[in-house]
Amino acid sequence: MELVEGKVAFITGGARGLGRAMALRFAGEGADVAIFDICRDVPGLGYTMSDRAQLDEVAGQVRALGRRAVTLVGDVRRAEDMQRAVEQTLSDLGKIDIVVANAGVSSVGDAWELTQEEWDAVIGVNLTGAWITAKFTIPHLIARRQGRLIFISSGAGLGGRSKLAHYCASKWGVIGMTKSLAIDLAPYRITVNAVCPASILSGLNTGMARHMGIPVEQLVGEWMKLQLIQEMIQPEDLAAAVVWIASDEARYVTGHALPVTAGASM
Template identity: 35%
Template sequence: MSQGRVAGKVALVTGAARGMGRAHCVRLAAEGADVIAVDVAGPLPSVRYDSATPEDLAETVRLVEKEGRRIVSARLDVRDLDALRAAVDDAVEQLGRLDVVVANAGICVPAPWDEVSPEVFADTLSVNVTGVWNTVMAGAPHLVAAGGGSIVLVSSAAGLKVQPFMVPYTTSKWAVRGMAKAFAVELGRHHVRVNSLHPTGVDTPMGTGDMQAAVGKAIAGDQRLAPMFTNLIPVEITRPEDVSDSVLFLASDESRYVTAHELAPDAGVTEF
């Protein structure tokens, strides 16, 4: 068995078919963890970018197995608690335990405030907040049974400061930040740590399709707000693997006393 930084652990990752989720799966596997990979691998609600496919999820499986680790995958919508709980329970039975939960699945639909439809607002909250809550509810009992573990709720720089033209997304990511602290308070006695993660812009498929055009159109309507997207470190965008380094730290015993904390691999964007 690999003697990596999370050797012997099992990690659940949602939104695992591509982008940050895939990067998290591969990084954790490279450091010795077995993986439970969950993704809807199908049409996402309301979004303007390309949705993940079953082939994307299969590629994540292949990459984890290439690292010599076991992986159990499941296609489901994180908004479906019963399906998520059943899949996690089955995977834990196969892999023997669960130590890490990474609630990564999320959507983003940028638009000026007065162009946000009730459907977009509801979809964003259901995936980004209810889906995260469901993920914790499905995974946390197994961490308690294991005697401890780490839960990472993927928020955003938009969960530390306002990001313009993203009222539903910003609302959801502030909720995720608060949720992490609330769970940390109650799960601490079980040696389960809960933290939120707040990346800046990341180069993922979320930026495909009409996504960039929608952002550009919104900025054109109020250019005074454009600097709010500026990173302090002079990079326009980061890579999924950059975020995975932070996930690995929070998943590992190196962060054994880090809980109810916001970790921000955000290139300083929240300081502007």
């Protein structure tokens, strides 16, 4: 039996990168998937976000694995977008068992040189967006008295990083929210965890590298020097950890921030 057979997973930032890898892994392990993404650029960041074609492609790949898929276009910072997406998921797929708040953005720069627009975009998507995702999905998990809420934080949420003060602040905040919600939701048999990846080849890092004028391999390679295991972590490696946390095998794992960093967070 697959790890999440018969479940419904709701994933934000699902059109590419880690979100895509998670959608396919969930489908491969027996879940239907609701895939939410913005499908337009975010002002202030200077790199290209996902698009509708990528979102539809992931949905097609999920269906090719024999599972149902719903595509949802919206901005995690907008409560009305999230409410509409949750309602559509419930209408089309009948329930929500697993929530993965994955949508994330970043930029690079000294904190005192960042624009207000840049700061607001990173905090807005990474932290406020994660809260809005939780706000509109938790009531449905509570009503069923079970569920999994998983936040994608970062290895940068476990320490500091040069020129990433805004990003680190957002990801530290996600971990604090994780631990608090784990306490509040335990009576409803809902587990809450964060997964903290190291730098991976993703749409976010590709966009950042392009904005900096360097190859993404150079950007990821610099961060990879922090790892004990000097191998590039793939989105599929993160997806495997997320699906395990979402499964019954991890039913007593809650309130944790799981590093998938090849030792970089030690």
